[in-house]
Amino acid sequence: xxxxxxxxxxSEYLDGELGEREAGECRLHVAECSECRDYVGDxxxxxxxxxxxxxxxxxxxLRSYIMTAVGRRVSGEITLEQRFVEWLARLNPRVVSYATGxxxxxxxxxxxxxxxxxxxxxxxxxxxxxxxxxxxxxxxxFHSYNDLPADxxxxxxxxxxxxxxxxxxxxxxxxxxxxxxKPGDEGLAAMVEVSPDGRAQLVDILGxxxxxxxxxxxxxxxxxxxxxxxxxxxxxVSTRIVLFxxxxxxGG
Amino acid sequence: MSSGDMAALxxxxxxxxxxxxxxxxxxxxxxxxxxxxEGDLSAFEDLVSQFERPVYSLxxxxxxxxxxxxxxxxxxxxxxxxxxxxxxxxxGLKTWIYRIxxxxxxxxxxxxxxxxxxxxxxxxxxxGERNDTVGGTLSSSAATPEQMAIDGERESRVIAALGEIxxxxxxxxxxxxxxxxxxxxxxxxxxxxxxxxxxxxxRGRDELRRRVKELM
Numbered sequence: 281x282x283x284x285x286x287x288x289x290x291s292e293y294l295d296g297e298l299g300e301r302e303a304g305e306c307r308l309h310v311a312e313c314s315e316c317r318d319y320v321g322d323x324x325x326x327x328x329x330x331x332x333x334x335x336x337x338x339x340x341x342l343r344s345y346i347m348t349a350v351g352r353r354v355s356g357e358i359t360l361e362q363r364f365v366e367w368l369a370r371l372n373p374r375v376v377s378y379a380t381g382x383x384x385x386x387x388x389x390x391x392x393x394x395x396x397x398x399x400x401x402x403x404x405x406x407x408x409x410x411x412x413x414x415x416x417x418x419x420x421x422f423h424s425y426n427d428l429p430a431d432x433x434x435x436x437x438x439x440x441x442x443x444x445x446x447x448x449x450x451x452x453x454x455x456x457x458x459x460x461x462k463p464g465d466e467g468l469a470a471m472v473e474v475s476p477d478g479r480a481q482l483v484d485i486l487g488x489x490x491x492x493x494x495x496x497x498x499x500x501x502x503x504x505x506x507x508x509x510x511x512x513x514x515x516x517v518s519t520r521i522v523l524f525x526x527x528x529x530x531g532g
Numbered sequence: 533m534s535s536g537d538m539a540a541l542x543x544x545x546x547x548x549x550x551x552x553x554x555x556x557x558x559x560x561x562x563x564x565x566x567x568x569x570e571g572d573l574s575a576f577e578d579l580v581s582q583f584e585r586p587v588y589s590l591x592x593x594x595x596x597x598x599x600x601x602x603x604x605x606x607x608x609x610x611x612x613x614x615x616x617x618x619x620x621x622x623x624g625l626k627t628w629i630y631r632i633x634x635x636x637x638x639x640x641x642x643x644x645x646x647x648x649x650x651x652x653x654x655x656x657x658x659x660g661e662r663n664d665t666v667g668g669t670l671s672s673s674a675a676t677p678e679q680m681a682i683d684g685e686r687e688s689r690v691i692a693a694l695g696e697i698x699x700x701x702x703x704x705x706x707x708x709x710x711x712x713x714x715x716x717x718x719x720x721x722x723x724x725x726x727x728x729x730x731x732x733x734x735r736g737r738d739e740l741r742r743r744v745k746e747l748m
Contacts, residue, residue, distance in 0.1 A: 289734075290734070291730070291733055291734035291738075295715075297730070322745065323738070325748050326737060326740045326741040326748070327709050327737055327740070329687075329744060329747065330690055331709050333687050333690055333691055333710065335585065335589045335710070336585075336588065338584045338588035338589070338602075342588065342605060345606050346580055346610065347577060347580065349606070353614075354571070354573065366614070
């Protein structure tokens with residue numbers, strides 16, 4: 281027997297797993313070859329070192345963890361979500377990872393497409409809200425109404441204020457923020473009603489916007505989002521708010 | 533009676549003893565299984581108490597991390613519980629549980645340690661995992677504290693060497709040397725051929741020999 285052949289079956293020889301003939305050949309070879317004798321001796325010492333290692337105690341909390349988890353399962357405390365996770369865990373991890381990756385890619389792609397979608401523009405304005413002109417008043421009138429002292433230092437030049445008044449639909453308009461007549465006037469203010477379930481609809485456009493597409497964009501945005509209504513005594517109630525829309529150049 | 537006759541008698545007695553022990557184990561296992569299938573939680577607790585240490589030890593040898601081994605052992609028993617309805621008894625209960633534990637440990641290893649190139653077992657960890665009391669060790673042997681320290685260090689290095697061996701070989705070697713399984717049981721547990729078992733054990737031993745040579 282050659283040394284190479286012996287080494288290939290030395291492990292089985294050690295375990296007594298060889299047939300009588302092969303085992304006999306091995307015994308003869310070991311008796312003659314000191315290198316293979318050392319080799320099989322080293323194998324035996326290495327395995328006996330491993331055999332002698334201590335079997336570690338399991339952590340004390342392990343059994344109670346297991347029994348608690350099983351008990352919850354038996355008593356039906358386990359949620360549908362947990363059952364789904366368990367079901368996932370039973371599947372081939374590779375398949376799950378591929379599927380998750382594909383799903384994530386699809387979601388991210390969808391989000392990208394959704395963000396890149398152009399806001400509908402052109403065509404007839406799908407808005408039924410009326411447009412109420414802003415009634416602008418002077419600094420003095422505004423301050424007087426709000427019982428504020430006129431500020432002599434701040435000139436009212438370039439300022440104009442929406443004056444408080446009641447609209448035809450009963451809404452009270454009383455705010456001043458749209459007062460600044462901005463250069464270009466690329467914005468609008470709108471009266472929006474938020475219903476208790478969070479849906480919003482345009483009630484009125486306050487002032488004629490210089491860019492009519494803004495109304496469409498606002499209308500589209502309102503239809504695609506939910507809003508927080510006011511709460512009175514713990515109950516959501518229909519709420520009218522004034523939304524200010526200003527165009528900004530996000531492209532820099 | 534000649535020495536040959538004595539040897540033959542001894543073989544027969546050993547074989548009979550082994551058969552009787554196996555029959556007894558099978559009977560006990562069948563009883564436990566029927567209780568388990570009836571949903572008897574105390575039977576499941578018995579099963580956990582019987583297998584928790586070997587399963588944890590196996591997971592620890594394969595993963596080299598006490599916390600991960602605990603998670604793997606816990607998950608193994610939950611899978612055992614969930615799978616009891618599907619267990620047909622074609623393989624032994626121990627084989628089935630070990631198979632689940634090994635798959636669990638291997639999956640954990642693949643998933644969470646893929647990026648960890650050096651799959652060695654920490655010396656500190658293996659040293660720290662021993663729970664033998666000093667008194668127990670002293671009473672069981674006449675070793676001096678110095679000798680105990682040397683033995684502890686040696687054991688840590690052997691376990692660390694095992695942790696450096698390729699996972700497939702490590703599994704086969706652990707089942708053979710630590711769990712003392714036969715080649716047939718290993719083949720059944722891992723679902724591989726006897727030839728593959730022999731080859732993995734041989735390669736594992738050879739790797740271990742090279743890594744612990746300086747300790748011999």
